[in-house]
Amino acid sequence: MKKEVIQVQSLCYSYEDKKDVLKDISFTVNEGESVGIIGPNGAGKTTLFLLLCGILKPTKGSIRIKGKEVVYRAFNPAVGYVFQNPDDQLFSPTVWDDVAFGPINMALPREEINKRVERALDICNCKQLADRPSHHLSGGEKRMVAIASVLSMEPEIMIYDEPTASMDMRSRRNIIKLVTSNKKTNLIASHDMEFILETCQRVILIDSGKLIRDGHAAEIMSNSELMETCGLEVPHSLKNSG
Numbered sequence: 001m002k003k004e005v006i007q008v009q010s011l012c013y014s015y016e017d018k019k020d021v022l023k024d025i026s027f028t029v030n031e032g033e034s035v036g037i038i039g040p041n042g043a044g045k046t047t048l049f050l051l052l053c054g055i056l057k058p059t060k061g062s063i064r065i066k067g068k069e070v071v072y073r074a075f076n077p078a079v080g081y082v083f084q085n086p087d088d089q090l091f092s093p094t095v096w097d098d099v100a101f102g103p104i105n106m107a108l109p110r111e112e113i114n115k116r117v118e119r120a121l122d123i124c125n126c127k128q129l130a131d132r133p134s135h136h137l138s139g140g141e142k143r144m145v146a147i148a149s150v151l152s153m154e155p156e157i158m159i160y161d162e163p164t165a166s167m168d169m170r171s172r173r174n175i176i177k178l179v180t181s182n183k184k185t186n187l188i189a190s191h192d193m194e195f196i197l198e199t200c201q202r203v204i205l206i207d208s209g210k211l212i213r214d215g216h217a218a219e220i221m222s223n224s225e226l227m228e229t230c231g232l233e234v235p236h237s238l239k240n241s242g
């Protein structure tokens with residue numbers, strides 16, 4: 001039987017100056033599943049991710065990761081979060097330092113740190129960037145390095161917020177490959193519907209903070225009436241198929 005690794009129960013969230021950003025959200029995610037989180041701008045996708053990582057604290061409801069309640073502001077090595085904006089993730093003098101930052105803070109032995117950095121840079125095709133300052137990289141390069149800086153911590157659950165934004169075709173393909181070939185649990189928010197379709201069997205559709213649908217990706221995303229009501233478009237590859 002599949003293990004439930006994420007359990008979200010009756011989750012509500014209000015910012016101080018923006019109420020009811022998430023309204024009574026409940027879902028579970030099994031180990032090894034890849035789930036797309038789709039919804040229009042401002043639907044609450046990033047807010048949901050910040051709650052899953054413990055960066056924000058639920059106004060109501062609960063989130064359990066691997067059976068344990070998420071602790072507000074506590075680092076959870078099981079969860080890796082790739083921020084929407086890579087500049088929020090990269091701050092060290094070089095790419096190598098940025099990718100090593102997590103493993104160093106996990107107090108791993110030097111040899112293990114080196115191994116993990118090499119592996120993460122290799123998976124993300126960033127080896128040649130290792131000695132460059134992260135803030136001198138292009139937008140797409142920064143995004144790949146940001147992914148490497150999370151992969152180096154080897155979390156079981158990866159959360160990606162808009163991973164294909166500003167990526168060229170080759171880098172986008174590379175992300176599809178790394179998401180579909182890993183054995184991790186993946187949560188991915190994206191407006192790139194074709195990308196979601198290629199990487200996720202299941203999607204959760206959120207609109208105005210409410211969970212509208214949770215189910216089979218192609219089934220939900222081919223429903224043109226539903227997609228349009230939520231300000232989204234049926235991906236090209238599903239047009240005329242549903």
Ligand SMILES: Nc1ncnc2c1ncn2[C@@H]1O[C@H](COP(=O)(O)OP(=O)(O)OP(=O)(O)O)[C@@H](O)[C@H]1O
Nearest residue numbers: 015017018021039040041042043044045046047048
């Ligand atoms: N720090 C904040 N303070 C107040 N309101 C916020 C804050 N961050 C986000 N919001 C508001 O909360 C709502 C949900 O925002 P969120 O970033 O979670 O949406 P999203 O689905 O990720 O959007 P996008 O697709 O544009 O990235 C929006 O109305 C946004 O304006």
